[in-house]
Amino acid sequence: MSDASINASTPREDEASFGDYFALLKPRVMSLVVFTAFVGLMAAPVGVHPVIGFCAVLFIAIGGGASGALNMWWDADIDQVMKRTKSRPIPAGKVESGEALSLGLALSGMSVIMLALATNVFAGAFLAFTIFFYVVVYTMWLKRATPQNIVIGGAAGAFPPVIGWIAATGTMSVEPWLMFALTFMWTPPHFWALCLFMRSDYDDAGVPMLTVTHGRPATRVHILVYTILLAILAVGTSFSGIGGPIYLAVAVVMNALFLLGAWKISRRNEVMSEEDDFKVERSFFKLSLLYLFLHFGAILVEASLKPYGLGGW
Amino acid sequence: MALKKEHDLHKRRFGRNMGVGLLLGSFVVLVLALTMVKVTSNGFQFPQTQGEQD
Numbered sequence: 001m002s003d004a005s006i007n008a009s010t011p012r013e014d015e016a017s018f019g020d021y022f023a024l025l026k027p028r029v030m031s032l033v034v035f036t037a038f039v040g041l042m043a044a045p046v047g048v049h050p051v052i053g054f055c056a057v058l059f060i061a062i063g064g065g066a067s068g069a070l071n072m073w074w075d076a077d078i079d080q081v082m083k084r085t086k087s088r089p090i091p092a093g094k095v096e097s098g099e100a101l102s103l104g105l106a107l108s109g110m111s112v113i114m115l116a117l118a119t120n121v122f123a124g125a126f127l128a129f130t131i132f133f134y135v136v137v138y139t140m141w142l143k144r145a146t147p148q149n150i151v152i153g154g155a156a157g158a159f160p161p162v163i164g165w166i167a168a169t170g171t172m173s174v175e176p177w178l179m180f181a182l183t184f185m186w187t188p189p190h191f192w193a194l195c196l197f198m199r200s201d202y203d204d205a206g207v208p209m210l211t212v213t214h215g216r217p218a219t220r221v222h223i224l225v226y227t228i229l230l231a232i233l234a235v236g237t238s239f240s241g242i243g244g245p246i247y248l249a250v251a252v253v254m255n256a257l258f259l260l261g262a263w264k265i266s267r268r269n270e271v272m273s274e275e276d277d278f279k280v281e282r283s284f285f286k287l288s289l290l291y292l293f294l295h296f297g298a299i300l301v302e303a304s305l306k307p308y309g310l311g312g313w
Numbered sequence: 314m315a316l317k318k319e320h321d322l323h324k325r326r327f328g329r330n331m332g333v334g335l336l337l338g339s340f341v342v343l344v345l346a347l348t349m350v351k352v353t354s355n356g357f358q359f360p361q362t363q364g365e366q367d
Contacts, residue, residue, distance in 0.1 A: 017325045018332035051350045055343065118347055 013108035016094040023089050024072055024100050026064030032292070033064035033160045036183060039296045040164025040176055043242050043303040048168045055118040056167040060160055063111035063127045067134040067156070069104035073097050074139050082201040104135075119167035126166055127269075130159040144206075147213040154187030155180075161296075175242045182237065182295060185230040189223045189262060190288040196220070196265070197278035197285070220266045223284075231255040234295060244305075244312040248299040254291050261287055 037060040041053055047057070072079065072090055076097050079085035089095040108131050116124025138153030147153075158180045165176035195202060195211045196219060202209040210219045234255050238248035261284040268280060305311030 015325055016324055016329075018329045019365075022332075049350050049354070051346050055347055058343075 014094055016089060016099075020094045021099075021103065024069040024095060024103060026061075026068030027065075027073075029068055029157070030061050030065050030093065032157070033273070034061045035293070036179070036296055037061065037160035037164035039300045039303075040161030040179055041168050042164075043161075043179070043299055044165045045167035045241075046169045052118055053168075056115060056123070056164065059111045059115040059118060060127060060163050060167070062107050062116070063131055064160065065133045066104045066107035066111060068134045069100045069107065070131075071139045073100040073104060074135070075143075076100075077098065078205045078207060081205040082198075084198055084201055087227065112258040115163075115167065120170045122170055123163055123167040126159070126163050130156055130163065133159070144208065147208045147210045149208070150189050150191045150210075154184055154191070157187060158183035175240060178233075178237045178240055178242060179296070180231055182230075183292065185226060185233055185281050186288065186292055188226045189230065189258075190285065190292075192219050192223050192226075193285040193288065195280050196281045216270060220268065224262045224266040227258055231259055239313070241312070242299050242302065244302040246305075246311075247295075250294050250298040254294055257287060258284075258291055 034057055041048060041056060063235050072088055075085075076090040079088050080091040085091065090097050090100055108128075112124050112128045112131070115127050134153070134156035138149065138156055142149040142152055161179035161183070162172075162176040165179075166172065192210055195209050198215060202212050210222060214222075219283060235248070235251045237243050238251050241253075261280070261310050264282055304309040
């Protein structure tokens with residue numbers, strides 16, 4: 001072996017660790033995918049073998065992670081500019097964008113095929129569609145083209161409970177679409193609250209977020225309108241096949257708090273927000289995380305009680 | 314860049330290799346478990362062999 005071969009393989013000091021590759025999969029988003037897909041699977045009126053259920057949730061999560069890696073590959077230029085995202089593995093220089101592309105494509109293919117084999121072809125095809133929707137429709141097309149990006153793109157994050165349901169049943173019905181609608185309507189107020197207190201991030205990146213194109217006062221009104229629509233949907237879901245008294249109690253309390261938060265945001269202006277460092281917007285964002293967790297948690301509790309003659313109406 | 318005998322880079326590479334190894338091992342175990350469940354489930358039927366068809 002010559003010295004030249006040693007020099008040729010001289011590594012970079014900041015070579016990526018295993019955690020950097022894992023970070024490409026957006027673990028926090030993946031945890032939401034795992035939870036909502038699991039609830040979709042459990043809420044289905046068909047029993048699933050625990051191993052198959054575990055595989056279904058795992059491959060849905062990997063599919064979600066793969067689309068996260070593909071999103072980071074495509075959006076590396078935006079991520080570099082925004083404070084919130086500039087420490088991600090690609091803009092931080094730890095992982096090459098080509099590596100993210102390869103990892104994303106490989107995991108996408110693997111997750112779709114394995115989900116189809118573990119459960120059914122319909123579920124696999126739906127996961128493939130979800131990845132396509134998130135990567136091509138949202139990331140490549142809508143995100144940089146319209147201020148409604150987060151509204152339509154939010155659909156991608158709302159599909160996992162539907163895939164979970166299809167993995168269990170092999171068919172479609174109204175209930176999983178109610179879970180879809182819950183996440184779909186929740187995403188805009190959740191994300192726009194973040195946009196309000198992340199201030200100039202999206203302006204700097206040139207992403208046509210609602211705060212940039214329509215202004216911050218309009219965004220505050222949009223948050224309120226979406227929250228009202230969400231509250232109607234969330235409480236109405238109580239009377240469906242996945243609802244019940246526990247879900248109703250959670251929905252009434254959480255939606256009252258969420259509406260109050262949205263109302264406060266709509267009544268505030270930039271001067272008031274600057275004074276207390278966006279305290280109300282920040283607490284609304286935190287509440288939104290709890291909001292979704294408790295709604296899906298309540299659906300899970302209702303479904304878990306059904307075998308014992310409890311749960312549901 | 315001069316590499317010491319035990320550079321941080323070695324630890325990172327070891328961690329990466331270990332992570333990939335564990336993931337692949339887990340995947341093999343998972344596929345095995347999935348196969349067992351599928352084969353032992355009630356609805357499973359072995360495909361007919363040529364001899365049985367005749």
